[in-house]
Amino acid sequence: MQVIRQRKETGTNNVQGSKKMAGLERKYSSSTEQHGRQEKLFGFSFTELASWNSFVKLMSRPTDPAALGVLRFLYGILLMIDTLEKKGLGTMSFRKWEKCTFPVLYFLKPLPLDWMYLIHFILFITTIGIALGFMYRWCLVIFNVIYWYIHLLDMQKWNNHSYLFGLLSFLLLTADGNRYLSIDSIVWPKLRNQAVPLWNYTLFRFQVFLLYFFAGIKKLDAEWLYGYSEKGLSKHWVFDVFRPFLSNEMIDLYIVHRFGFLLDLTLGFILFFDKSRKTGILMALSFHAMNSQIFFIGMFPYIGIATVSIFCYPDWPRKVMSRILFWKSRPPVYLKYNHHCLYGDDGKAYKENGDQMIHVNGRKQKDTSKSLRPGAYHVLCTVFVILYIAEQIFLPFSLGILFKGLKTWGGELYGFTWNMMIEKHIADVSIFVKDLETGERVDMSQSMLKFGVGNRWAYTPVMLTQFTQCIPKRLQAQGHSNFAINYDVWLALNHRFRQRVVDPNKDIMTARWNLFEDTDWWMPVTEGFWEMRKVKNRMQKEKDETTTKSYIADFPGNHTSFSINDINAINSMELLKGTVILETIGQANVTFEAGGKAELLSGKDY
Known part of the structure; x- marks a missing residue:
């Protein structure tokens, strides 16, 4: 009886061992199939990422x-x-x-x-x-x-x-x-x-x-x-x-x-x-x-x-x-x-x-x-x-985290951020040199802009400060010694209203710029630009072929000057939002609220 029981126990152990081996084989086979699928799908198995040595071997395959x-x-x-x-x-x-x-x-x-x-x-x-x-x-x-x-x-x-x-x-x-x-x-x-x-x-x-x-x-x-x-x-x-x-x-x-x-x-x-x-x-x-x-x-x-x-x-x-x-x-x-x-x-x-x-x-x-x-x-x-x-993952987003001084107006420095074709700029740049001894302020845009190439420098703080460093040598050659440099930069981004980019009262010769900080003399984007762009698009569709319209937005406290020289054109101004004081040289000032209109006479300075 003991012999028979021992044989039965031995047979039972063999059966259990066989089941255990079959289970291991199925597990190994399943693991092998999974690795095979990963190799076929990704070109490598996830187990090759499990340890440093296996990852080194993968990279050196x-x-x-x-x-x-x-x-x-x-x-x-x-x-x-x-x-x-x-x-x-x-x-x-x-x-x-x-x-x-x-x-x-x-x-x-x-x-x-x-x-x-x-x-x-x-x-x-x-x-x-x-x-x-x-x-x-x-x-x-x-x-x-x-x-x-x-x-x-x-x-x-x-x-x-x-x-x-x-x-x-x-x-x-x-x-x-x-x-x-x-x-x-x-x-x-x-x-x-x-x-x-x-x-x-x-x-x-x-x-x-x-x-x-x-x-x-x-x-x-x-x-x-x-x-x-x-x-x-x-x-x-x-x-x-x-x-x-x-x-x-x-x-x-x-x-x-x-x-x-x-x-x-x-x-x-x-x-x-x-x-x-x-x-x-x-x-x-x-x-x-x-x-x-x-x-x-x-x-x-x-x-x-x-x-x-x-x-x-x-x-x-x-x-x-x-x-x-x-x-x-x-x-x-x-x-x-x-x-x-x-x-x-x-x-x-x-x-x-x-x-x-x-x-x-x-x-x-x-x-x-x-x-x-x-x-x-x-x-x-x-x-x-x-x-x-x-x-390479960090650098395209570094302008908002680390290199804040490299931001452009309304976006990012175009060159390593992969922001392709998102921003279209139309810039209008004026350069004013003020003699600090006499107080005389002269528009030197025509003579100075020829020393730059293009106008991308005008809406990037770091390049604007660099361009400013190019000007003194030429001013000194013209006999100027003690002066301040101001910019009046207007920019239209993606069919928005034109607006100022740089504080026009800031002397860029002494302005502070830091790679890791936001630029304080850089003007923010005007509020409501999204809404007003829709208004502009609607007005553009309504105008006839003989009419040319210019759309401008500005911040409170600022002013802009312009002249009307074309005697054959009919010029007018319409205020869409806010309050504006229109000053005509030699005449009384007129205040306009939203919806107000005024005819602009030829030969006048405003």
Whole structure:
């Protein structure tokens, strides 16, 4: 009986053990399937983010260099054209360095004109090296130094596109972009088809994703969502396809603004996932092709088209070539060993989709087991990835948190905040110089404005103070020694009423500006601008073709002067809101309330 009981117990234990093993197998199988789904969906498993070592290994995973090499080639070609056109080498437009400049760092100064010619020529030569992958790292070092010097030399020329070009050039400098389709890989065969670490692709994908996503976030602005930013864009021929069933107003609001907002906000996600990528590529190509026809923004649309390819699998150029040369059998490509990468325990490298790619070591005697453990290089690169991502996320929102002195009137400094096309400014600038000894105040706008380039400086506090520093040298040359400088800057933003931007009584020569503080002599946006813009739009629709109207808003206590010189025109003033005292030289003052009207006589000063 004991024997039988023991056998039964043994049988029961075996059954329980079998059930336990089956449960473990099911759990392992479920976990493996989950990891497989994550790999297929995201390109990595969440377990690779569970610890620091696993994350370092993920960032250092060996990856095909083909897509990176093609991006480098296309980007280099477009930079070459951009240097000839946008940077002025072909048109000699950088002669404007002889005028007033607005450097980010005050100690930066433009070189003499002959030297500016030289560095622009060197910049052009380096773009050839970048495109061909020849002396790749040296060309990028030289290009980045010159490019960022020129970029930081004048804030007035800043835009999001030139900032993006600088960022992409810096990322190429950090990446192994000469392992495919490069002269370097011919001169030094060990570089040819050498694997590159995954973080090379991660940063490029992140940067392009951020370009679209943050542009969408910035469009969460009433100015954009209600269709004021790019009003009238619907008249362009690229929107003719919508015209049979949509009016121009509806195209402006729903296609340009509302759909543009959704496109920017979602395009990065659509490009990231495999199942939606083809749709995303079609949307991105259409978007950038339209922009290239609507706006004069240099190479940005074409660089946007080129960077879309970075979201595809890293070996997509090889697949495309094999389909083009379908009649020619191509041997399998083996990625060579790169000490920048970390390899699996089996000594094999893995592609992003999980397929194995055999690792071939050019020097078989090298001990690849050292590449299984993260070294200082791999850790530093991973730290760099984290810091770069954190900095790029923070910087576009830093103006409201840290760098308050860089705010423009009604918005943000255009150049690194990704607030593309949201604000349209029309500026009218007057410069007054007051002799502090005699009290005489002279309008010197005509003689001083020619020393600036454009008018973006007039509605950005930091650039306005810099422009003010350009004036004394010229005034002293004219015999002035003790003076104050006042500005009367009027600005119309996105079809609003014109209003003052700068306190007209403030001497900007002695005005205080601080990078980390709001500017106290900067005028706020007038109250009720949203309501009054609707009134303006209604009045514009009601006026006939022979009538010209000007819309002005101002703060209590301020005054403005104007003259009526056209004797053939009938001029009048209508007050829409508030109270105004109209002073006519040589006549009694007249006070007007809302709704009041007055005829303005020719030849009179008011």
